Each structure stands twice: as C-alpha cells, then as structure tokens.
Amino acid sequence: MSGTVVVGAQWGDEGKGKLVDVFAANADFVVRYQGGANAGHTLVVNGIKTILHLIPSGILHPETTCLVTSGVVIDVFGILNEIRALKDNGHLQNPKQLLISDTATAILPYHKAIDTARELALSDEKIGTTGRG
Secondary structure (H helix, E strand, O other), X not given: OOOOOOOOOOOOOOOHHHHHHHHXXXXXXXXXXXXXXXXXXXXXXXXXXXXXXXXXXXXXXXXXXXXXXXXXXXXXXXXXXXXXXXXXXXXXXXXXXXXEOOOOEEEOHHHHHHHHHHHXXXXXXOOOOOOOO
C-alpha cells in the first residue's frame, strides 16, 4: 500500500485542497490529520462550488473514505454546516464515507469569542487570527 502526503510550506493558499481532490480520484482514503476551520478549500466540480474548512477535499469522490483525525480542532457547528451543504448537493450519501475521530478537539462559539477578545486585547502584539477558533 502506498501513500501520498500533501503538505503546504507557504503558510497556506498553495492549492493543497485542489491537489488532494485530484489525488482522491484514485485513493481509498483521504486523511485530515491536523489543523482547524481556519483552513479553507474551494472546489468547483461540474459547475458546483463546494467550500470546505474541516472535511477533507476527497469527500467529493463517493468511493473515497475521508478521515478527520484527533489532530484536527473541529468547529462543531461549522462541520455540521459542511455536512449539510454536501448532502444538499448530492454528496455524502454513505455515512461511512466520513469518519471523525472521537478524540478530536471540539470548539464551540465561546472558544471563538475568547480568541477574538484576546486578539483585540493584544492590539500591537496581535497575531492576526482568523477568529475561527
């Protein structure tokens, strides 16, 4: 069994999601192993735009199993919205296509509020958070 790993080295925006989508066409699994909802991938397939922040880009391939592992920080409401949007567009018909680790960290709206408040309090020392948790 061979594997392909896609890693970004330019602080994001390298097009990783689109590349993963290409590889996923022939993959058994696509794994999201770290990060959070601050990442984003926009895919346009057959004229339908899909925006993903937490779910791996391979989800558009029904024969590919997508895993979200324990290293991912999951915005609970965000991932539910992604799942709903995917289902509304005819994807994710098989519930076993998306597997989420029960040891992944969950964030809730109050976590994002704390993140935003810290950023505002730091003023000159702020890090430029996306406010997504």
